[in-house]
Amino acid sequence: MSTKASRSAARLMLAPAVILLLAWMLVPLTMTLIFSFQRFLPLRGGFQGWVGFENYARFVGSSAFWPAVQTTVLIVGGVLLITVVLGILLALLLDQPMWGQGIVRILVIAPFFVMPTVTGLVWKNMFMDPNNGLLAHLWRFFGGDPVVWLSDVPVFSIILIVSWQWLPFATLILLTAIQSLDSEQLEAAEMDGAPVLSRFWHIILPHLSRAITIVILIQTIFLLAIFAKIFVTTQGSFGTRTLTYLIYQRVLESQNVGLGSAGGIYAVILANIFALFLMRIVGKNLDR
Amino acid sequence: MARTVTAQRKAINTAVAWVIGILIFFPILWTILTSFKTEAQAIADPPVWFFFDWTLENYRVVQERSNYSRFLWNSIIIAGGSTALGMLVAIPAAWSMAFVPSNQTKNILLWMLSTKMLPAVGVLYPIYLIFIQLGLLDSRFGLTIVIMLINLPIMVWMLYTYFKEIPGEILEAARMDGAGLREEILFVLTPMAIPGIASTVLLNIILAWNEAFWTLNLTAARAAPLTAFIASYSSPEGLFYAKLSAASTMAIAPILILGWFSQKQLVRGLTFGAVK
Numbered sequence: 001m002s003t004k005a006s007r008s009a010a011r012l013m014l015a016p017a018v019i020l021l022l023a024w025m026l027v028p029l030t031m032t033l034i035f036s037f038q039r040f041l042p043l044r045g046g047f048q049g050w051v052g053f054e055n056y057a058r059f060v061g062s063s064a065f066w067p068a069v070q071t072t073v074l075i076v077g078g079v080l081l082i083t084v085v086l087g088i089l090l091a092l093l094l095d096q097p098m099w100g101q102g103i104v105r106i107l108v109i110a111p112f113f114v115m116p117t118v119t120g121l122v123w124k125n126m127f128m129d130p131n132n133g134l135l136a137h138l139w140r141f142f143g144g145d146p147v148v149w150l151s152d153v154p155v156f157s158i159i160l161i162v163s164w165q166w167l168p169f170a171t172l173i174l175l176t177a178i179q180s181l182d183s184e185q186l187e188a189a190e191m192d193g194a195p196v197l198s199r200f201w202h203i204i205l206p207h208l209s210r211a212i213t214i215v216i217l218i219q220t221i222f223l224l225a226i227f228a229k230i231f232v233t234t235q236g237s238f239g240t241r242t243l244t245y246l247i248y249q250r251v252l253e254s255q256n257v258g259l260g261s262a263g264g265i266y267a268v269i270l271a272n273i274f275a276l277f278l279m280r281i282v283g284k285n286l287d288r
Numbered sequence: 289m290a291r292t293v294t295a296q297r298k299a300i301n302t303a304v305a306w307v308i309g310i311l312i313f314f315p316i317l318w319t320i321l322t323s324f325k326t327e328a329q330a331i332a333d334p335p336v337w338f339f340f341d342w343t344l345e346n347y348r349v350v351q352e353r354s355n356y357s358r359f360l361w362n363s364i365i366i367a368g369g370s371t372a373l374g375m376l377v378a379i380p381a382a383w384s385m386a387f388v389p390s391n392q393t394k395n396i397l398l399w400m401l402s403t404k405m406l407p408a409v410g411v412l413y414p415i416y417l418i419f420i421q422l423g424l425l426d427s428r429f430g431l432t433i434v435i436m437l438i439n440l441p442i443m444v445w446m447l448y449t450y451f452k453e454i455p456g457e458i459l460e461a462a463r464m465d466g467a468g469l470r471e472e473i474l475f476v477l478t479p480m481a482i483p484g485i486a487s488t489v490l491l492n493i494i495l496a497w498n499e500a501f502w503t504l505n506l507t508a509a510r511a512a513p514l515t516a517f518i519a520s521y522s523s524p525e526g527l528f529y530a531k532l533s534a535a536s537t538m539a540i541a542p543i544l545i546l547g548w549f550s551q552k553q554l555v556r557g558l559t560f561g562a563v564k
Contacts, residue, residue: 113498125528167312279402
């Protein structure tokens with residue numbers, strides 16, 4: 001029922017957002033793309049000519065590349081596994097009738113609101129420090145030798161820290177999805193005498209599948225980009241250098257902009273693969 | 289519909305859930321407790337729990353030695369400013385797409401979402417360079433703009449899903465009664481849109497407050513917000529757990545409180561309306 005006038009007004013209202021986002025996306029991305037074909041070292045002579053795809057080959061060929069890919073896959077995969085599995089269990093638990101449900105919910109989701117630098121430093125010092133950390137106290141209490149978390153099991157430690165932060169996100173979304181489940185269907189199954197496990201397997205899990213997919217996709221996109229927690233804990237040492245961190249080091253620490261930009265383009269492509277799947281689901285949702 | 293369960297089952301649920309809840313919350317609790325200890329008590333083995341001489345000394349020291357309030361002020365300006373600016377742009381955009389949809393609306397929405405997926409590290413150097421050229425490095429203004437831009441897609445999306453829920457019939461009824469576009473917006477839509485706008489503001493403040501890629505990379509001393517201030521504790525001198533705890537507690541307390549109010553909105557905002 002929109003008139004021509006309201007249509008052009010609507011366009012005018014939409015324009016600032018579109019123009020801003022277009023500029024935010026196109027300008028820096030184009031620059032990264034251009035840099036990626038250059039030999040460009042700002043602190044050592046600046047622009048030194050065009051090199052075609054050399055940076056792309058060198059980035060993948062460097063000895064740091066495959067370990068970084070491995071670390072990235074381990075961290076993203078590990079965190080996804082922990083948060084999704086525990087998130088489902090926790091969401092099922094929180095959906096049960098109990099006393100003080102609201103308070104428990106608040107306790108469980110709180111870690112998500114802690115800023116990443118606090119998360120990293122509190123875990124690194126107050127929990128994982130081999131001398132004064134609480135986990136070291138706990139180990140000694142049981143007569144064990146304290147673990148030097150961030151250098152003995154660095155990737156596992158990072159997975160633990162990141163999972164603590166993201167478990168609330170998975171739990172909250174899965175809980176929201178469970179609560180939208182038709183409880184009559186569950187009760188019917190219960191009355192038919194379907195055992196708990198089969199109710200979970202045949203009714204709850206299929207119902208959750210879309211929410212689980214969304215959790216996985218969104219978390220993957222954010223987890224690929226984790227930066228601050230590594231920045232304040234290991235600075236990428238002890239094999240905790242992810243792709244994101246490697247690119248950051250190439251660009252800002254060693255100021256090899258050409259090489260780092262090629263890495264950046266890889267990161268953009270990688271993120272877009274997951275984004276495409278996510279957008280397909282979100283887009284379907286728009287049509288409904 | 290409430291399911292009926294035995295009191296015994298409910299008691300077990302309650303016990304298990306509380307134990308897990310406290311376990312997950314424990315690092316935050318421990319940080320808050322430690323912030324009131326002396327440095328010696330903070331590393332005591334066996335740890336001291338509740339029975340120690342509670343002191344506010346750490347809070348005083350953090351404020352005096354590192355001028356905490358300046359970082360706090362920067363956080364407030366950046367989070368508040370980016371949210372306010374973002375809403376100015378996002379509300380009209382979401383509004384027009386929700387109420388005057390065209391056949392491009394869906395594509396525009398999805399495209400906006402795709403800009404959110406852009407990995408920050410992929411555009412780090414260009415932004416850094418642009419900031420140097422424009423003299424924006426280590427300025428609150430520059431950071432406010434960048435953080436506004438990274439959260440703009442979430443704002444538009446979230447507002448869009450809220451506006452979509454406002455029934456179109458109400459608009460038509462208002463038009464029949466002779467309401468013009470201005471009246472329509474002011475008296476009919478705005479009151480219905482306020483809850484959605486408030487939720488979006490809340491979530492956006494949380495996201496902006498905790499943003500820690502651009503704030504770490506684009507600030508030094510002047511414009512550094514709390515995320516960067518806390519990061520300065522990664523190269524400590526001497527005993528510092530109690531002070532780290534005090535600084536951390538102050539940095540997370542306001543957001544924890546806001547966050548608890550916005551649980552539901554968080555789901556909608558971060559899943560782009562795909563889970564409600």
